[in-house]
Amino acid sequence: MNYPDTEQTMKLVANLVSIPSPTGNTYEVITFVEKFLNELQIKTMRNHKGGLIATIEGNDSSKHRMLTAHVDTLGAMVKEVKASGRLKIDLIGGFKFNSIEGEYCQIETNSGKKYTGTILMHQTSVHVYKDADKIERNQENIEVRIDEKVHNAEDVKALGIEVGDFISFDPRVQVTSSGFIKCRHLDDKASVAILMQLIKQIKTENISLPYTTHFLISNNEEIGYGGNSNIPEETVEYLAVDMGAIGDGQSTDEYTVSICAKDASGPYHYELRKKLVQLAEENHIPYKLDLYPFYGSDASAAIRSGHDIVHGLIGPGIDSSHAFERTHQSSIENTAKLLYHYVQSNLI
Template identity: 65%
Template sequence: MSVIFKKEQTIELLKRLVETPSPSGYTANVMALIAKEFDEIGVSYKKTNKGAVIATIEGTDTSRHRLLTAHTDTLGAMVKEVKSNGRLKLTTIGGFNWNAVEGEYCVIHTAGGKEVRGTILMHQTTVHVYKDAGSAERSADNIEVRIDEKVLNAEDTRGIGIEVGDFVSFDPRFEESDNGFVKSRHLDDKASTALLVELIRTLVNDDVKLPQTTHFYISNNEEIGYGGNSNIPDETVEYIAVDMGAIGDGQTSDEYTVSICAKDSSGPYHYALTQHLVGLAKGNDIAYKLDIYPYYGSDASAAIRAGFDVRHALFGPGIESSHALERTHTDSLEATADLLYAYVTSQMMD
């Protein structure tokens, strides 16, 4: 059993993270939560103009740095139109299919600070009225938000403060089972965020001396493609995205191991660094799977596209049903925590 992974502490933080609404573009509250955790830990950090938070722990070697990143932003939506019937038409934030949120409870966050409850439904939901209730296309034209207020028209809806551009967050429905499963929306990537925060807590509390100065970049725009591609220190040599492993047909990743990505839709990750991670997993008896994610990009690949001269790699817990009702297991969280610790305490490759 791992002596690094603090199960109860990590799950408690994960629950607070997923229950703090943070669709991309609306992340101030969750980033304030991260900053508060860093204050309590006593680690030095800075805030970026885009709202990210970067903590730094100085190592023995201050000339070659490492950077690890996870992201707090999630999928969500924004009000595209206040319809004539008082309901809301949405536009997506991040890549998901409408069927993944049909029937979900949600919150509309108004510019005035009001939170209004609602339900995401097909316009043609009522089977006693609409013959095509089951077959109609799940699309932005047919999906709408039924607001939990007495509204009959657009004027009524605007009267309670709802307007185009308001953010909409989805209820996470967090649940932990007695047999180790954790299911919730937004485990991508708040599971990895919780693991990074708890890694920092362990390093500081145990006064662990790292071989390299290491930065921990908690980004807030990954789901829209550019979370961790700025504010990267010039001394950074290795850049690790800590993000979910993709599970499905043809994949090796599962919910019980740490998933190390060799390639995603952006192309191969740095071969030597990826193999270094595999070697650390083998040498420390950490259960892992090496995998390729066909429809995937990360903050590490965003940094490469932005032109940074770094070795980049990607690993994280296996997440079932990504961008929908997600699930993982504490075995996967533990394996990821162990690989994180093994990596930051290992010597950098020559």
């Protein structure tokens, strides 16, 4: 079986996570994906929200499939330029302040100029603040130290930095000799890379799909509504490709493809879930079934918005989600294998 090239997918993941794209500021990364697909002569369009939709015609155009993965990531905005010349921040997406403490970051101004900085506790120095380890990590105490000569708010504003400017986090991507990739933003750029490689294989090998299939690269998933629109009326099945969450009580790991049975939005479509399991078993693809208690996907957003579709969720297992994430190439490979068989299968 000629599956998508995992080594190329890993390189693509590394490229994607290196492009800053906090929710609300995703033009650059969408353009990257768009160029990749256009070079393959894949039909694409952007929706008004800034997401990208690629379409491959199938043998049956009366019934459609849609697959989605999101390129938007966690990030922040400038909440206040402080009198000290440092920045108070407001979070974009569902994560905690402690997960970004000590991180390098980039501030992008309204004019497009970019400055670097570090996210720190105001009370960082143990030589000055004896209770530095006990002080709460929150909006009042976390701030950005800008890598420029600034002494006050006026100095900062003279740089062009203002309230509402986007802040992105250094991904710190590393690929290890043991097959791991670790960085921020594997959620969900690992899945985006998998879909890009799948589309490339379909095109270059002239694979015939049974149904017209749309691939939505969404850009508002982290705030809850990335995949809830631009779903053609003919769409029957809608599959979100997003990370599997790892932790105590979870069955998901970094080596298999995770198939979600239920998340905070409720159960995913039972018959589609069973079909995904069947495809994995028939093709000897290692998988894990799991439930995610504090999770929602583009597929659950589509259901909430009133679309009459069959919805499902699969993805690579990601450790330490919404923080310093990691997965193994085998999880990416097994997710790609299941998707390869899924897009060529019949509807349930």
